[in-house]
Amino acid sequence: MKFSSYQMEIVVGNPEINRKKVREWVERTVVNEDPDTVVLPELWTTGFKLESLKELGDNAGETTKSFLSELAKEFTVNIIGGSVANVVDEKVYNTSYIYDSKGNLVYEYSKIHLVPMLDEHLFLTGGNEKVEIFELDGMKMGVIICYDLRFPELARSLALQGAQVMFITAQWPIERINHWRNIQLARAIENQMYVISSNSVGTHNGVQYGGTSMMTDPWGEIINEASIEKEETLTGNLDVERVIEVRREVPIFDSRVPKLY
Numbered sequence: 001m002k003f004s005s006y007q008m009e010i011v012v013g014n015p016e017i018n019r020k021k022v023r024e025w026v027e028r029t030v031v032n033e034d035p036d037t038v039v040l041p042e043l044w045t046t047g048f049k050l051e052s053l054k055e056l057g058d059n060a061g062e063t064t065k066s067f068l069s070e071l072a073k074e075f076t077v078n079i080i081g082g083s084v085a086n087v088v089d090e091k092v093y094n095t096s097y098i099y100d101s102k103g104n105l106v107y108e109y110s111k112i113h114l115v116p117m118l119d120e121h122l123f124l125t126g127g128n129e130k131v132e133i134f135e136l137d138g139m140k141m142g143v144i145i146c147y148d149l150r151f152p153e154l155a156r157s158l159a160l161q162g163a164q165v166m167f168i169t170a171q172w173p174i175e176r177i178n179h180w181r182n183i184q185l186a187r188a189i190e191n192q193m194y195v196i197s198s199n200s201v202g203t204h205n206g207v208q209y210g211g212t213s214m215m216t217d218p219w220g221e222i223i224n225e226a227s228i229e230k231e232e233t234l235t236g237n238l239d240v241e242r243v244i245e246v247r248r249e250v251p252i253f254d255s256r257v258p259k260l261y
Contacts, residue, residue, distance in 0.1 A: 001139055004035035005234040007213040007226045009202040010171075012047030015056060019045065019067055025233070030075045033235045036101075036137060040082030041198040042146050042171045043094065048204055050123040053092045057085030065097055065105060073103035078136045082169045082198065083111065083145050091125040096143050096169060098134055107134035111145035112154070118207075120147075133161045139240055146170040149183050152190070159191035160253070164243045168197040174210035174228065181212055189220035192246045192253075194238050201229055218246040 006025055011017045026038055045064060046056045058064050064084045072079045079099045086095035094111040110127025114120035131154055133140050142158035142165075149155075149168055158166055166187065172180045180199070188195040195216045200209045215223040215236040223236040247253065 001037065001137060001240075002033070002035045002235065002237050003037045003039060003196055003215070004029045004033045005039040005196055005198040005213050005215070005226075006041065007198065007211050007230070007232050007234060008041050008044060008200050009231045010041070010044055010047040010200050012204045013049045013052060013056060015045040015063075018047075023071060026071055026075055026077065026079075029233055029235075030077055033233065035077060035235060037078040037080060039080040039167055039196055039198045040169065041200045042083045042169045043085060044082045044200075045084045047200075048118070048171055048207070050118070050120065053085040053123060054087055054090070057087040057092055060088055061086040061095055061097065061108075068097055068099050069103040069105065072099040072101055076101045080143060080167045080169065080198075086110065092123060093125055093127060094120075094145060095127075096145060098136075098143065100136055106136065107132070107143070109143055109145070111148060113147045113151055115147045131157055133158055133163045139164055139238075141165045141167065143167040143169065146172060149180070149187065152187070155187045155191050159193055163191075163193055164240050165194040165196060165238060166191070168195065170197060170199045171209050172199050172212075174208045177210035177212055177228065180210065181214065184214055184216055185220050185222075188216040188218060190252075192218040192250070193243055194218060196236075196238075198234075199226075201231060218243050 081097040083096040086093040098107040142163040213226040
């Protein structure tokens with residue numbers, strides 16, 4: 001299965017321009033790379049303009065859901081829809097939408113962990129539903145959002161449900177990019193699954209985002225890695241048999257003794 005991840009420079013505060021950018025990117029990527037699935041970054045419609053998300057965000061996600069559904073159908077591609085500001089009953093959630101290549105919504109997830117260093121809790125409401133796996137083209141997958149990466153329980157929950165691929169959609173700052181890179185490798189190794197990330201680039205309010213979007217295999221080997229500063233497309237092929245092989249070679253899930261942890 002072939003995946004393309006968009007390392008995007010988001011135009012902060014302008015959903016219309018960002019939707020245009022994403023549409024053009026998907027069209028170009030389908031022609032040039034022919035992926036089965038494309039992956040977008042966190043808050044790609046608005047950027048981290050936290051104080052304005054209630055005004056800039058989607059009412060119950062409807063604008064983005066319609067946009068992604070039509071895009072998936074038009075280009076016959078699965079979409080890991082990054083995340084967007086999702087306004088529900090005056091609360092703003094950071095929500096990811098997943099669409100199959102027929103334009104069907106197969107899963108949605110709202111970011112559970114809010115970043116205290118960026119005061120996210122002052123503007124956003126954390127999701128209150130457990131992560132679950134979903135399937136695209138027969139492959140079991142899961143998605144988490146940015147700061148969620150720091151919580152190993154989340155990735156392990158997906159692995160225990162059978163996830164073979166985990167997506168991370170993010171706007172991770174450059175000052176902690178070493179954490180970003182190494183935690184991804186750890187999550188891939190400890191859960192013996194592919195990890196695919198989409199981070200953003202550019203600067204907003206003095207925060208520079210660090211790119212370094214990655215594709216890592218279940219053995220912790222890097223398949224592909226993007227630059228720190230440039231917009232680019234990261235593409236790679238994933239083979240579910242590799243997950244099966246690694247889990248057989250080092251059977252950590254059979255060796256677990258959770259009652260003692």
